[in-house]
Amino acid sequence: MKIAALRPDQPSPSGMDHRISIFEGDLGALSRTSGHAGLSVASELFKWAGRSPSTMAWDFTALALGVVGADRLVNRATVSPDGWTREIELTVGVSDPHRWQVLSEKISAMLSFLTGDFWNLTFVEGGYHPAPPKKIAGSRPETCVALLSGGLDSLIGAIDMETKGVDHPVYVSNRVRGDVAKQEKFAARTGAGQRLLSLNADPRTAGVAAEISQRPRSIVFIAFGVLAATLLDKYVAGETVDLHTPENGFISLNVPLTTMRRGSLSTRTTHPKFIEMLQSLLDELGIKVRLCNLYQFKTKGVMMAECRSQELLAELAPISMSCGRAGRSYTHCGRCLPCLVRRSAFLKWSGRIDGDTTAYIHPKVELTVQGRINNEFHGKAFAEYDDVMQTLTALDYVNRHGARRWIGPAIGATSFGVKADEYRKVAEEGLLEIGEFLEATGLR
CATH class of the missing domain: 3.40.50 (Rossmann fold)
Incomplete structure (x- = not known):
């Protein structure tokens, strides 16, 4: 799929399947072959800061907007031969295309790691250079x-x-x-x-x-x-x-x-x-x-336990959002992996299974007899409880073979260097934290 992320006044290169207008454009100008992203970014920035960011920062944001726009346009289910991996050719307008093109292979590899797709990047002349804000601000002393x-x-x-x-x-x-x-x-x-x-x-x-x-x-x-x-x-x-x-x-x-x-x-x-x-x-x-990331080697439960203001945390934590499946309800489902991590953290923090006052659509994490066949789920039941089941499977594997074997090449010394053991440690501790929650609910 070929997609261009450009200013609205730039012509699209030939052969494009879609076009994304970035930073500026007509809010209503949407079709099967065109979209937009980031139309309010410049005005909001100028209103807040009264000065313009660096040219390279604008270019990097243009790339980011192009990536999220392309990701939204290219549906894995309809374009991918295997139902997952996509091939995306993205053209982005920047201020210094040569400087960016030299780095295109590195950027493609980075995006492939992020999304699991094949990315091919082309950079063309067309960076965003907004007019200076009308009201010039004074100092921005933040550190x-x-x-x-x-x-x-x-x-x-x-x-x-x-x-x-x-x-x-x-x-x-x-x-x-x-x-x-x-x-x-x-x-x-x-x-x-x-x-x-x-x-x-x-x-x-x-x-x-x-x-x-x-x-x-x-x-x-x-x-x-x-x-x-x-x-x-x-x-x-x-x-x-x-x-x-x-x-x-x-x-x-x-x-x-x-x-x-x-x-x-x-x-x-x-x-x-x-x-x-x-x-x-x-x-x-x-x-x-x-x-x-100051919390790279801490689990969510440890983060809560070590938070510098327990009073503020107790007030605000229940209304924070962690769910990966909240959708339009904006309510935690209670059984996806991010919800399981959250609920486990609340248990570690409070020491009580009822110490979490978050509203969950499914407050009880349970496996019904009808949904469980030989310790596995099938059909709709699996779709609803896959994260619970896979977490239980992972915990069982760790019990039988150890955490290092479960982690395997996901954290290797080649990629993680001398800190590999620290990364493995927090991965194991995070899984065991969920295990304690599932045990408290009676599932282990």
């Missing part, structure tokens, strides 16, 4: 950037940073329906309400069945963080700015529960390997932003 999604991990990250008081972050949120109120409340309650920058990628298409896996969805979130980082006085002065992406190590590593699991609804955006590749790209582009 770093932190992502604030509305999830539990980023909430803990914000509480810890504000309570510690060493850094003075800008909090960047990707404005998504269902999360906005949480993001604003979390920023306000932690004392950072005036330092919240809320942006929206809002990729739109029409007449096509959108891809639901959204594996690269968080790359645009990081791009928004990069945009914000280049606005700060610290960056303008030539210093490197830290961009914090708080996520527990177990979810970050995304170790397959079983040999058959491909993690289709899981994102690898904070996976150490992806972060390493992305950091290398930023460095080669001269973007002085350092990606940081």
